[in-house]
Amino acid sequence: MTTTATRAMRDVFLDTTAALIDENPRVALVLADISSGVPQVVRAAKAHPDRVINVGIREALMVGTGGGLAIAGLRPIVHSYAPFLVERAYEQIKLDFEHQGVGGILVSIGASYDRAAAGYTHFSPADVSLFDNLPGEWIVHVPGHPGEVEGPLREAAATDDRVYMRLSIAANGVPRETGGKLLPVKDGDGPLVIAVGSTLDAVLAAAEGTGWRVAYANTVRPFDTEGLRAMAGRDVVIVEPYHEGTSAHVLSEALADRPHRLLSIGVKRVDLHLYGSAADHDRHHGLDAASLSARIGAFAR
Amino acid sequence: MTAAPYTYDDLLPLMRRAVDPLYGPEDSTLDVIWTLYDRILDVTPATADDIARDRFYLSKGHNAHAFYSVLTAKGFIPAEWMDTAFGPDSRLGTHPDRTLVPGAEISAGSLGHGLPLAVGTALGLRAQGVDAHLYVLIGDAELDEGSNHEAIAYAGATSLGALTVIVLDNDSASHGWPGGIASRFTAHGWTATDTDGRDHDAIEKAVRAHDGRHPHVVIARATSRI
Numbered sequence A: 001m002t003t004t005a006t007r008a009m010r011d012v013f014l015d016t017t018a019a020l021i022d023e024n025p026r027v028a029l030v031l032a033d034i035s036s037g038v039p040q041v042v043r044a045a046k047a048h049p050d051r052v053i054n055v056g057i058r059e060a061l062m063v064g065t066g067g068g069l070a071i072a073g074l075r076p077i078v079h080s081y082a083p084f085l086v087e088r089a090y091e092q093i094k095l096d097f098e099h100q101g102v103g104g105i106l107v108s109i110g111a112s113y114d115r116a117a118a119g120y121t122h123f124s125p126a127d128v129s130l131f132d133n134l135p136g137e138w139i140v141h142v143p144g145h146p147g148e149v150e151g152p153l154r155e156a157a158a159t160d161d162r163v164y165m166r167l168s169i170a171a172n173g174v175p176r177e178t179g180g181k182l183l184p185v186k187d188g189d190g191p192l193v194i195a196v197g198s199t200l201d202a203v204l205a206a207a208e209g210t211g212w213r214v215a216y217a218n219t220v221r222p223f224d225t226e227g228l229r230a231m232a233g234r235d236v237v238i239v240e241p242y243h244e245g246t247s248a249h250v251l252s253e254a255l256a257d258r259p260h261r262l263l264s265i266g267v268k269r270v271d272l273h274l275y276g277s278a279a280d281h282d283r284h285h286g287l288d289a290a291s292l293s294a295r296i297g298a299f300a301r
Numbered sequence B: 001m002t003a004a005p006y007t008y009d010d011l012l013p014l015m016r017r018a019v020d021p022l023y024g025p026e027d028s029t030l031d032v033i034w035t036l037y038d039r040i041l042d043v044t045p046a047t048a049d050d051i052a053r054d055r056f057y058l059s060k061g062h063n064a065h066a067f068y069s070v071l072t073a074k075g076f077i078p079a080e081w082m083d084t085a086f087g088p089d090s091r092l093g094t095h096p097d098r099t100l101v102p103g104a105e106i107s108a109g110s111l112g113h114g115l116p117l118a119v120g121t122a123l124g125l126r127a128q129g130v131d132a133h134l135y136v137l138i139g140d141a142e143l144d145e146g147s148n149h150e151a152i153a154y155a156g157a158t159s160l161g162a163l164t165v166i167v168l169d170n171d172s173a174s175h176g177w178p179g180g181i182a183s184r185f186t187a188h189g190w191t192a193t194d195t196d197g198r199d200h201d202a203i204e205k206a207v208r209a210h211d212g213r214h215p216h217v218v219i220a221r222a223t224s225r226i
Helices: A009-023 A039-047 A059-071 A082-088 A090-099 A127-132 A150-157 A197-207 A225-231 A248-254 A278-285 A289-300 B008-017 B030-040 B061-073 B114-127 B146-157 B182-186 B200-207
Strands: A027-031 A052-054 A075-081 A104-109 A139-141 A162-166 A183-186 A192-196 A213-217 A219-221 A235-243 A261-267 B055-058 B134-139 B163-169 B191-196 B216-221
Touching: A009 A027, A009 A039, A009 A075, A009 A104, A009 A150, A027 A039, A027 A059, A027 B114, A039 A052, A059 A075, A059 A082, A059 A090, A059 A104, A059 B114, A059 B146, A075 A082, A082 A090, A082 A104, A082 A127, A090 B114, A104 A150, A127 A162, A127 A219, A127 A235, A150 A162, A183 A197, A192 A197, A197 A213, A197 A235, A197 A289, A213 A225, A225 A248, A235 A248, A235 A289, A248 A261, A261 A289, B008 B030, B008 B061, B030 B055, B030 B061, B030 B134, B030 B163, B030 B200, B055 B061, B055 B114, B114 B134, B114 B146, B114 B163, B146 B182, B182 B191, B182 B216, B191 B200, B200 B216
Parallel strands: A027 A052, A027 A075, A075 A104, A104 A162, A139 A162, A192 A213, A192 A235, A235 A261, B055 B134, B134 B163, B163 B216, B191 B216
Antiparallel strands: A139 A219, A183 A213
């Protein structure tokens, strides 16, 4: 994962959300202090004090408030740092949105280890698999570039779907338009390597000079299994910037009727008690180009 | 709108028609819920989808027996549903589900969810210019849940005057509330009234004691008679 974008995903998210609050009287933003002091949020709160809601550092209340807003007919966007939004308030996501039968848009920052120097308390590699444990058909977006944030967010705001957007400071060099489908990026006669979100540039670097075919996904739930079946040969690799194997059950089920081999690569389930940078942690977990080259290369032989 | 088919005297017999295989009915909340629906709430089966209706959030979901009997008496659900309650084809569980029960505003069961949800709904109605009141029933033991205290502090700080909480105090909090339950609310700017949770006139007076500018809490004392 490389960090190259000048305007981060969070900035695009907050710009778009502020615009949506202006345009659409149903849209409300719920925060627990984090991002509340960003200029575009401060402006939006001044213009629409009823629909920019900062509850303080109270994540259970933040998500519960989002559910209550949805029950009242609004379209809540609930936003915080990933582990505090998804893990600390997990029962609220399950009961206050899903079990009530209402929708909302949950948007996290921080990803698996964006702020590696902050340590494990600020890491959230389990988030996507936690949504997999909820039966409520969550749509999960994992943008790989700031340019991939506005479209899905605007689309989500126009529906009543349950949506999770996982933002990161890690980003690929250029944005790609996927329309929620698996996007072919590189052709070849080797294994199909699916790169999710910000892992694409490292996967492409590792794939250079190989016969691997590379495809890109930034919407992982629902997963484009039709595209997968159309592209997959015998050997399939998926590289995800969160827990290793998170999507294995989806891919296995989609390919259950044909002989195939699947290699899942992602963040290891381990508390390393290490700081440093996100790039350091990419190496610890084998998500840098050199590690990917070695592991996928061995699988492809 | 037809007249409600049942009166207060029918509530206990209605509750007894619903047989929970594990627990008997418990009626500590019955008079509070009845008084709300009979005298306070501006909602009927005909206005159950009206955005301007008053709303009752039963956060203490395990008091479903009492809640269903009042919903029956007020015409939200047919009395026959009580005979098959909690069964394999019933819409009535020992915790209410808003997607299954007409008149149930939230799905409850896990404690500490009703008040945060009500905060969100109050904000959502205010944002739409809707003048409706929300009443949330929680228990004195349910008050242990930290999410309630997040909501109490925030609702007080932002003067959510559309919100009234009734704490049914049946003395079941394991560690009690030294200094009183009301102090947890008044410290955050709520108004508070204590009442006998069985006396309908007293309950009505306590619930109506809110000033509309601050959130209000009613501490209602009652224990189950059955």
